[in-house]
Amino acid sequence: MKRSEFIRNLGLSGGTIMALYCMGTLTSCTTEEPSPSTTTPTTGTGSKVDFTIDLSLSANKALLTNGGFLYFDNIIVARSMSGTFIALSKVCTHQGTTVEYKAATDDIYCSNHGSRYDLTGKVIQSPAQMPLTQYKTSLVSSLQVRVYEG
Template sequence: MDRKDFLNSMGMSVAGFAILNCMGCKKTDGGTASANTKGATGVNFTLDLSLSANAALLNNGGSLISNGVIVAKTKNGNYIAVQRSCTHESYTLTYQSANSRFYCPNHGATFTEGGAVTNGPASNSLTVYNTTLTGTSLRVYS
């Protein structure tokens, strides 16, 4: 075997190996999306509302993200919590209190405050977590 045939053979082997390893790879957007479209399990944490880091939750319409969960205070003053990521492609959601919904800025999916899909492309509801307020401690749990 001469040098040209050897290099050609090696190139074809490497190309074949690369193709086989990439089969089934998921295209990503440069790291902003995650493969996880389900909410976190075993959620159980407490937010101290007297801390400045959690001050957004003192006002109706405020929200923050903690432990993979969006925690919000609705226009009516109720605390709600849902998974942080859209069920379509796992982009980070935002809480839009004026519209009483969660919104995905990537593809425009929207969800009710109760987690139900109101506009696609998402087709699965959000995971909703329980909240309990005791004094200035807001517990979020599954």
């Protein structure tokens, strides 16, 4: 028996069938494959931050020198004047401007209204009131730095 004959035998009208279809009671017989994901995760599984920076790449060479910094998505990664890698949210908690690392003062600065943060993200000069989110860093090898949530 064809589907149309079966439905007709049930005594359902065209309008009833469409209502059932729209409500999801009936489903199409097509077998579509879900679209493959085109997103390449750069921050590990789930929404947790977890990525590794390859310092051998020319794009990352700023981090080979004390005082250098780079942005990775919404994170600023800097190599402090003492050679320690730090990773913080790059979004100023005052009004969202991108912050930068200042080698001269060894801190994080927002050029919009002058807020400053220490290397842990704590506010050391307002108008910002809330700290920057801090991420952990570790040297995986001499040329690889891992940035992750603890």
